[in-house]
Amino acid sequence: MLSILSTRHSPATFTWIRVLLVITAGALGLGMLVENVQHRQLDPVAVLEALVGWSFVACGVFIWARRRDNRLGPLMTIVGIVWMLGQTMPLVADPIMFTAGSWLSDLWAAWFALFLLSFPSGRLTSRTDLAIVGVYVFVTVPLEFLWLLFWVPGNGLNALAIAPDVNAAHVIDTVQRAVIAFGGVLLVIALGRRWLRSSGPVRRQMAPVLAGAITILLQSAAWILVPFGIAIDPLHDLMLVAQIAIPIGVLIVILRARMARSGIADLVVELGQTPTPARLRDALANALGDPSLQVAYWAPSQDRFVDAAGEPMLLPEDGTSQAVTMLERGGVPEAAIIHDAILLEDPGLIASVASAMRLAVENDRLTSEVEAQLQEVRASRARIVEAGDLERRRVERDLHDGAQQRLVSLSLELRVARNALGDRGDPAVRRSLDRAADEALAALSELRDLALGIHPLILTESGLGEAIESLADRTSVDVSVDVGPERYSPAVEGAAYFVISEALANVTKYAKATKATVRVRDLADRVTIEVSDDGIGGADPQVGSGLRGLADRLAVLDGTISVVSPVGGGTTISAQIPTVQPTTPSVPALYAVPISDDTMEA
């Protein structure tokens, strides 16, 4: 029978099947009411009975149309149709119809049991469930047939009564009632156990099924009590009301699952703000309606999943109440969402959540990568500047230890030679020696200027203040120096010195100034530098590479430089250098723990 659910059929075929079923159900229900009106007064119970059928068919068809991958819809539709056939066919005054209807009259219970046990997927998941459904089928099909062979109805329309025997029929009927009541108890136990094992959201989803279990209990009680002449009408009415409510309850559960997708929008917003792992978990749990949800991150270095704190995590195995949705990139796992297995029943929902999170993970991975690269670039720039400074010191030292010493030695040697000669010897040789001594001194002087420009030893030996004083002494314009005795890191002192030295060089070369001022202020977290002159102004910071080079050098230390140079108003160069070096920027917290491993390698 369930072969009609096969996807071999086109959607249009299904639509037609559903339309036909709805029409059939409508007609059957109306038939029940009309028959009822013809025979008796319109009994509220008959209305309830028709509503049970309509409720099952209407809700079943709706779910069937919305969730084509789920057998629940078709199953509910079958329950409704079979129910109504069992109610209406025995009313027809025709032996064949009456007999078939009587045979069918309890068959709905087997479909109902199948529906309850296969909730929410529409598929039975265990042999126990199958066995319980088997009990129902056994009672409602072969035993019912056997009973029909003996049963003598009041209207005498039983076409199968080949050996009418009231006693035999009664015995079979009693056996049927006992067995089906037993099956009912088993079913209620099975559903109860499933409910107890489930997590919160699933328990809520199972509410209509529990109502079904209650009807089964009521039905079982009715089946047991009727042979004893005890008919509890309110019990029967209550059962009918429950049966009307069940499909509606299932429909609401299914609709709520669909509505849950609107939570995806909230999730995407939350993920866009790079939440902490805890907030990510909460957002996912909210979107999926599963408070037990957990997120595991793949740690490539450990070759296993870890939680947000980096502790190893074991993923649940297949067939348990929890399921795993894996987030992969290029076949490599990145993260896993551990959630209630029931959520697999809405593959669209879990897929939406997974792709939202995949985007967030990817976004975060790219952010971390860019962040790591940026840090690497900053670090390498700082290393280049540092290496440059070290190299300058080495060159200065080499000059001092090598050429400078040799020129000193040469000068002294020439002086010794010249003194040894005294007033004697060839005057031309004496003059030549004097000139050679002067040349040696001049070479030495130039070499010292060069060494000082490469690296001012006084800066590392005595600090910025002394170095600037010394620099001011060597500058042709009058420079007033206001620099404290504070010492800073070599990098900061180096940068400050080169800013001032470049500024003073510009004052000498271009500003046509009579005097200049150098002011260095030591603030709590930074040092400010100001070099101003009374020159012609109009300096264009865009022209020439000197200032660009200074800006680059300061940028290494997160420092800044600015130039104010109105035409005719002198030039002021201001710079700021942080003396407290910033800590490394924090990697976004979301996936920092596990994913940083491979982003750092990248």
Next chain:
Amino acid sequence: MSTILIVDDDPRFRAQARDVLAMDGFVVIGEAVDGASGVEAAQALQPDFVLLDIGLPDIEGFEVARSLAVNGPPPWVVLTSSRDARAYGRRLANGDFLGFIPKERISGSAIRALVGHP
């Protein structure tokens, strides 16, 4: 005749300074290769002058000059270096020394000029 101790790690400079100063009428009564031995030699030899290199391998010349001033009657300390005065700035302005002469300008007259008499 003034006596002088030469403290420098460069043997070539010590030899040349010895020649130059001897020519100018100084008696070079000793040589030391570093700060520590320089202080010892000064205490042992009690020279009138110490020609002291700033860039010694163990202790900086400024520091050696301070030690010499602490122990006993101080000799006149003349600091020298193959770098010129710009490399040391204000550190040369005052201290436990007579003055600074760059190495290539070392001579008896330069030292005497520091003392203030020719």
